[in-house]
Amino acid sequence: MxxxxxxxxxxxxxxxxxxxxxxxxxxxxxxxxxxxxxxxxxxxxxxxxxxxxxxxxxxxxxxxxxxxxxxxxxxxxxxxxxxxxxxxxxxxxxxxxxxxxxxxxxxxxxxxxxxxxxxxxxxxxxxxxxxxxxxxxxxxxxxxxxxxxxxxxxxxxxxxxxxxxxxxxxxxxxxxxxxxxxxxxxxxxxxxxxxxxxxxxxxxxxxxxSAIVTKTEESWTDMRLRHEQQVIRERFEVVFNQLSGEQDEYVCQRLEHELRMLDRQIILESGETYSLDSLMSQLKDKKQNKRRAYSKQQQQSNDYHSNYATGNYGDTSGVLSDRPMTARELIR
The missing domain is CATH 3.30.420.240 (Nucleotidyltransferase; domain 5)
Structure with a gap:
């Protein structure tokens, strides 16, 4: 619309x-x-x-x-x-x-x-x-x-x-x-x-x-080829989705290998373009960014708990104590 x-x-x-x-x-x-x-x-x-x-x-x-x-x-x-x-x-x-x-x-x-x-x-x-x-x-x-x-x-x-x-x-x-x-x-x-x-x-x-086919009447061979391509593309999508959410390195290697095997079997239609290498590169970048973000978040969490355990609550403004600061002390 x-x-x-x-x-x-x-x-x-x-x-x-x-x-x-x-x-x-x-x-x-x-x-x-x-x-x-x-x-x-x-x-x-x-x-x-x-x-x-x-x-x-x-x-x-x-x-x-x-x-x-x-x-x-x-x-x-x-x-x-x-x-x-x-x-x-x-x-x-x-x-x-x-x-x-x-x-x-x-x-x-x-x-x-x-x-x-x-x-x-x-x-x-x-x-x-x-x-x-x-x-x-x-x-x-x-x-x-x-x-x-x-x-x-x-x-x-x-x-x-x-x-x-x-x-x-x-x-x-x-x-x-x-x-x-x-x-x-x-x-x-x-x-x-x-x-x-x-x-x-x-x-x-x-x-x-099945709708995106040539307008000429299909032979039995063409119909079989189209069906095979449907199965391959569906499996490709399933494997790619699994790889997107997988963290285990060994499993990722296995899934990537299967993706490349499937990619070799895909027959591109007229006007259809895509690159598996480009998809994999984008996917790896996204995973790296997620790991960095998670690592940063984890480090901040560790720093917080470390400071809490040692009684380091920031500027204590002369309060010599290992207890958390009160609201009155924080606003001095």
Whole structure:
């Protein structure tokens, strides 16, 4: 979903896509509407249709829409972390502590969890990186066009896609035109092809992979190869997740060896790029940073207990005693 203030300028756009087939199921544009009423309607859709995962662009009024959903979805027994795209789930391997926190049942979570993590919800467009407009309009657009060009079905969306032009070195809509639907469509394809930990949202990765195939009729050999690739990729994800949380050096070496064996068997699709060495380097850096942080915390704890045991409580201001200082003595 691409958001706006719905006051007669840019549209709010909603695009619904089937992850099995990549078919466009529903499209909507909302140019003038009451934003509170619209937020209530979106909430009712998510409550009624349990298999929808919403990826909402976090700009303009998107943050307000997300705030409303974070407030209301739990009252209907719906977990916002499972129904709305968020970086806590997507970056589970980068910040495992917060991911561990949301894996608890909703009734056991801290009451302020949706406030503390509200900024992680939605797709926040950045200047560079995977969330940049350049990335969306290059890799994601190319992949979406190759895989789902004949599955769009909606005239307005087709017109916006085919109306894109090169403006000052970047892909954009022509003057007087819109690309709101294109953004909504591309966000879905970004989530399907580049989103991580999709199973937490209830998205079966095997179904997604079965949808991303060539449009020509598959032979029995091709079907078998595709199935083998699904199994390999699923095992790769499982092993990588295990390695991310493993501390035993021997086990880490064994898991890394298995990862490299699996990596040699993966056949990259057109437009798909990744480097196992780069992933391993990032993972090792994260583990080292965690160890340093833990070591520093442990040292501070040891220093505190050492000072307490020796009666060293800082500046005692002339108090010659091995007891802890009183409040009166501390404020002298």
């Amino acid at each position: 691409d958001t706006s203030d719905a006051s007669g300028g840019d549209d709010i756009s909603l695009v619904l896509v089937d992850v099995d087939t990549l078919d466009t199921i529903a499209v909507g544009t909302y140019n003038e509407t009451n934003l509170i009423t619209f937020a209530e309607w979106v909430c009712s859709i998510l409550v009624s249709y349990k298999n929808i995962t919403a990826i909402i662009e976090r700009r303009s009024t998107g943050s307000s829409l997300l705030d409303y959903l974070l407030l209301m979805l739990p009252t209907f027994g719906e977990d916002p972390f499972q129904r709305l795209f968020n970086r806590v789930v997507n970056d589970y391997d980068e910040v495992p502590e917060r991911y561990k926190e949301i894996k608890q049942p909703m009734n056991r979570r801290s009451s302020d969890i949706y406030v503390r993590y509200k900024k992680t919800f939605g797709f926040a467009t950045a200047a560079t990186g995977y969330a940049s407009r350049t990335e969306i309009y290059s890799t994601t657009l190319q992949n979406a066009a190759k895989r789902a060009c004949d599955k769009v079905y909606d005239k307005s969306l087709i017109d916006q896609i085919t109306g894109l032009i090169n403006k000052n070195g970047r892909i954009d809509h022509a003057d007087g035109e819109h690309d709101d639907l294109v953004i909504g469509w591309l966000l879905v394809h970004w989530l399907i092809t580049q989103g991580k930990n999709l199973s937490f949202y209830g998205i079966d990765i095997k179904r997604v992979m």
